[in-house]
Amino acid sequence: MLSNDFQALDELRPLAEKCPRCSLCKFPPLVRVEDAASSGVCPSYEEFKVHASSGGGLLVMALSLLDGRSEVTETFRRLVYGCHACGACDVSCKFSSDIEVQETLLHLRARVLSERGPLPGHAAVLDAIARFGHPLPAKPTPLGEALTALDLPRRRGAPVLVWVGPHFALDPDRHATLRRSIALLERGGLRVTTLGADEPYVGRAALEIGDRHLFRRLAIDAARAIDASGAERVVCLSAEDYATLRADVPRVASLRTRVEHVVEAYDALLAAGRLVAGRRVERSVTWHDSSYLGRLSEPYLAWRGVVRKVSGQIEVHDPPRPVRRGGGGCYEPPRRVLARIPGLRLVEMPRRREYAFDSGESGQVEAALPDFASATASRRVAEAERTGADLLATECPQGHRVLTTAAADRGGRITVTSLTDRLGESVEGVAS
Amino acid sequence: MTFVGEQGRGPQRSPEQTERLRLELVEALVKDVGADWVYDDPAVLDTYAWQYVAEAATGSQYMPRPLAVVLPADTHEVSAVVRTCNRLGVQYKAMSTGFGMWNASMTPDNLVQIDLRRLDRIVEIDSQNMIAVIEPYVTGNQLQTEAMKVGLNTHIAGCGAQCSSLASATSMMGQGWDGVSMGFSNRNLLGFEWVMPDGEIVRVGSFDASGADFLGDGPGFSVRGIVRGFAGALGGLGVFTRAAIKLYPWEGPSKLEMTGTSPSYDVRIPEHHTAAVIVVNDWDGMAELGYALGEAGITTYLGRNAPSLMAGVLGSDNHEGAELYRIPMMHELYYSLMCVMTARSAEEAAWQRRVLRKIVADLGGGCLTSDLSLAAAWSFAGALRAITRRVGVVGMARSIPGMLRMLARDVRRYGIRRVPTAMQGLLYQSLVRSGMNMRGVFRFAGTFWTAMGSLVSWDNAIRGAKVGAQVKKKYIDRGLIVDDGGDNAWGGLYEGGAYAHLEELALYDPRDPTCREGVLEYIVETNLACIEHHCGDSLNAVGPLNHALFSPVCMDYDRYTQRIKKEFDPANAADASMYTDPDFAPTGNAASAFARANADRAPIRI
Structure with missing residues (x-):
């Protein structure tokens, strides 16, 4: 009996062994390529260029390890973590296959961590989780303390639980946006609450570094906290938390409460006329589909079944195995929200939606290999600049930060903004 | 039995000697290209050893490991790497997008894999003369999207738009969906920059007074014919670092919606x-x-x-x-x-x-x-x-x-x-867009291998399809390949129907040793059928063993390719596992495999 809930690297071997080394993982789905400059989809392959740094290369590294042909050397470890785990390779591969590239990579990280330990930057992240309850070693304040200091609304019985997350709570530069989000939701008539100091960290960093036991513990705590709140739905401000709660927490914990991202809530409120974007924002904007808000948030699809062969050698799963191909991420809501802001003109980047290029925020790369994260962000900003847009909008706090830095480093030709801020500008009474 | 030749021929070195050589080699390569661009970690080397249809050559999904992988930045660094290999007595093989076992060597621990990934520029699209000058890592997809912006289009080989246009044009075959209007890869090669087996850099093709490429051959003898011919040298004659490719008119929008x-x-x-x-x-x-x-x-x-x-x-x-x-x-x-x-x-x-x-x-x-x-x-x-x-x-x-x-x-x-x-x-x-071929051939069973498919008249291609289908039936009945009703002929017509090809694909599970063995038998049997029924040679006729089979019935072509190899590469520096081997002699294993296939041939009626 097979399952979509892969427990170990070994379980992924039969799928990995189907890699034909075709290199589709390095490019957006071929029919979606629009120009040569934006024809790569894998940040690590763009940066390091060696095949081992691509999705297919990492599959073979895993197989080589499983086959006893190689060991986890320092080069091995650097290559495995020199990857944003952004899932773009997984999307491109699955246009033509059912190979689980992303799953294999995350399980490979767990194996590498157990055999060789964390990279120094990742050790600091794990230490921060242990000491402060969040993954940001540069912010030595306990998460609960930071959330308490924000003094956000706490209302017993409120149906909407706003999930703040450490990237908003601990970054003073994002506090204005955080408050604007809550103001917009309230302006739309939602009765919202937060958990304050009781909001735990959902554990994304542990999953991405490969400490799956730690992730399991954190995920279970997060699921319990959400369900215990009694809220009908949880609205995540952070794309990372949204992805984790939708796609990863359900594998290890029962989560009964519906999970939304704040842009989905805006979208619904605007569609219902409960929120009105009336002021004109005369700008052109390009939307960055963050990996977390996009492909990585596609919900986990539970499955158990067997492999059968029909017509001689055609391999089918019985019952049919649902495969996450990236299309189930949050793509339309932010575009609809932007379209409802009068005067704002959306210009799309060539790499978008499920095959968007990462912005350097994911995979714990920034903690361990910051130069690589900066290079990725710079590539994404360059793509945004080529659209001619004034604004590069995202709704991911880490993405906002790395893109802002990259845009400034490139001469400030484009301004990085958050969708919340632009919506707030357009909705009467929320701008300040 | 292996399919392309015998594995393991090459210098006899002890493990200690090999390690010493590797250290010396890596040190020299670092001098050539910088430390960031040389790898000798076993797992990294395995990512280059893992190749499509490796099982046809080695019986496993891995080809023999190279000694090191190197990623030069430009032609001069490629030349330096080639000279280093010559000096240290190891072979090299270049790859661009690197799809297929012919990118590797049959000899373990004797190869420097030159990954041309960093040579990835479209140097120029000359829309007036309908020529693109490209580096090795430019894919069909990249070239096409840029060409379409100026009302032009490019030939893309059937391996897919993610593959290198230069590799197909200089070193491989190159059938594709667009053949009827844009020909075959070798027909579109107008000039090239070539790092010869000893490291010398030459430019081949004709150039006008401004230095622009305009014709692939001449004046004089056809160097293009020598370096590639029908199937290309598959890396066995040096490294191609730049190519001028013919483009065609595109009667469509600058971007597909x-x-x-x-x-x-x-x-x-x-x-x-x-x-x-x-x-x-x-x-x-x-x-x-x-x-x-x-x-x-x-x-x-x-x-x-x-x-x-x-x-x-x-x-x-x-x-x-x-x-x-x-x-x-x-x-x-x-x-x-x-x-x-x-x-x-x-x-x-x-x-x-x-x-x-x-x-x-x-x-x-x-x-x-x-x-x-x-x-x-x-x-x-x-x-x-x-x-x-x-x-x-x-x-x-x-x-x-x-x-x-x-x-x-x-x-x-x-x-x-x-x-x-x-x-x-x-x-x-x-x-x-040639963007969905992988779905058709890989997803059902995991992989495929192909047979027959010579460039012949359309009638003969169809005849080959009939022959191939009959051979295949036996392997379907044994449950070794996907039951495609015997028919899995993929191909088309070229240059207005002047010639054509239909190759007979067999889809199988690369993880199953029985299937792998069965497909090898299928390949041998289709090759024998090609000869017997005059279907031309086969697309899988790479490597010395296959040349030993086809050459005697095809005007002893391998005798001439062996002479070309000897003349251009007397030191045998460029790995020619998939090209030709002047010293090759079929072993008893190969002979018995052919005999076995011969003894159990499917009856064929035309």
Whole structure:
């Protein structure tokens, strides 16, 4: 009996062994390529260029390890973590296959961590989780303390639980946006609450570094906290938390409460006329589909079944195995929200939606290999600049930060903004 | 038995000597290209050893490991690496996008793998003269998207748009969907920069007074013929670092309009373009159809997918694909070609469509096209009549539930308005962007290997398809490959139908040793059948063992390629495992494998 809930690297071997080394993982789905400059989809392959740094290369590294042909050397470890785990390779591969590239990579990280330990930057992240309850070693304040200091609304019985997350709570530069989000939701008539100091960290960093036991513990705590709140739905401000709660927490914990991202809530409120974007924002904007808000948030699809062969050698799963191909991420809501802001003109980047290029925020790369994260962000900003847009909008706090830095480093030709801020500008009474 | 030659020939070194050599080599390579671009970690080397159809060469999914991998930045660094290899007595092999076991060596611990990934620029697109100058890591996709912006298009090989255009043009074969209008890879090579086996850099081709490339050959003897010929030297004659490629007119928009979400993308077929599946009644009709379409000059893309491949491409996963393939009218869609016609005006498009309908009507067939006119509907009825003749009324009736399920899926995915042209849209993407080939060949069973497929006349290609199908039946009956009804002939016509190819694919599970062995037998048997039934040589005829088989019946060609290899590379510095080996002598193993295949040959009736 097979399952979509892969427990170990070994379980992924039969799928990995189907890699034909075709290199589709390095490019957006071929029919979606629009120009040569934006024809790569894998940040690590763009940066390091060696095949081992691509999705297919990492599959073979895993197989080589499983086959006893190689060991986890320092080069091995650097290559495995020199990857944003952004899932773009997984999307491109699955246009033509059912190979689980992303799953294999995350399980490979767990194996590498157990055999060789964390990279120094990742050790600091794990230490921060242990000491402060969040993954940001540069912010030595306990998460609960930071959330308490924000003094956000706490209302017993409120149906909407706003999930703040450490990237908003601990970054003073994002506090204005955080408050604007809550103001917009309230302006739309939602009765919202937060958990304050009781909001735990959902554990994304542990999953991405490969400490799956730690992730399991954190995920279970997060699921319990959400369900215990009694809220009908949880609205995540952070794309990372949204992805984790939708796609990863359900594998290890029962989560009964519906999970939304704040842009989905805006979208619904605007569609219902409960929120009105009336002021004109005369700008052109390009939307960055963050990996977390996009492909990585596609919900986990539970499955158990067997492999059968029909017509001689055609391999089918019985019952049919649902495969996450990236299309189930949050793509339309932010575009609809932007379209409802009068005067704002959306210009799309060539790499978008499920095959968007990462912005350097994911995979714990920034903690361990910051130069690589900066290079990725710079590539994404360059793509945004080529659209001619004034604004590069995202709704991911880490993405906002790395893109802002990259845009400034490139001469400030484009301004990085958050969708919340632009919506707030357009909705009467929320701008300040 | 291995397929391309004998493994393990090469310098005899102890493990200690090999390690010493590796250290010395890495130190030298670091001097050539910098420490960031040299790897000798075993797992990294394995990512280069893991190759498509490695099992045909080694019996496992890994080829022999190289000693090191190096990523030079430019031609001069490539030359420095080649000189280092010459100096230290190790072989080298370059790869661009690197898809297939011919990118590796048959000899373990004796190779420097030169990964040309960093040479990735489109140097120039000269729209006036319709020439692109490219580096090795420029893919068909990249070149096409940029060419389309200036009203031009490029030939893309069947391996897919993610593959290197230069590698195909200089060093490999290069069949593709666009062959009818854009030829074969070797026909589009107008010039190249070549790091010869000893490291010397030369530029080949003709250049005008400004230094621009304009002709692949001459004046004088054909260097292009020497370095590549039909199949290319597969890395056995040095490294190609730049190529001038011929481009063709593109009668379409500067960018294709795509919508939808993976795995169901939808293309808006440009106004004056037509995608069509053409159905006739039998192989004779197919032969007439190919020639007539070639002669009419109305198609930009023209080729054949066997029904199983078509189901694989159209289905978004194996379940859908297998279900589609079980539908009788799909399963029996043997006698069909697919095409895309591109026109600049409504009048030209209407003329193309009229000509197409006339040709297929004269052959008693019909077509399903993206044109939704009344006349097109009548032609579609003709296609249905042709299929009915094949599957019978009962077969058509049995097809209805499956077709309805397919239509319901299309409604969900594309919306009801797009349903009448959804299939044609997938077909258009598949042919024009060469972006869906991998679905057809890899997803069903894991991998495929191919047989037959020489460049011959269209009649002979069809004859080869008939022969291949009969050989294949035996392996289907043994459960070793996908049951594609015996038919899995993929190919098309080239340069207006002047020549053609149909190769006989076998889809199998690369993880299953029994399947792997079985497919090797299938390859040997089809190669023997090629000779016996005059089908030309085979696309899989790479490596010394196959040359030993085909050369005696093909004017001793390998004797000449061996002389070329010796003349240009006396030190045998460029790995020629997949090219030719002047010292090769078949072993008893090879002889017994051929004898075994010979003793158990499938009966073939033409």
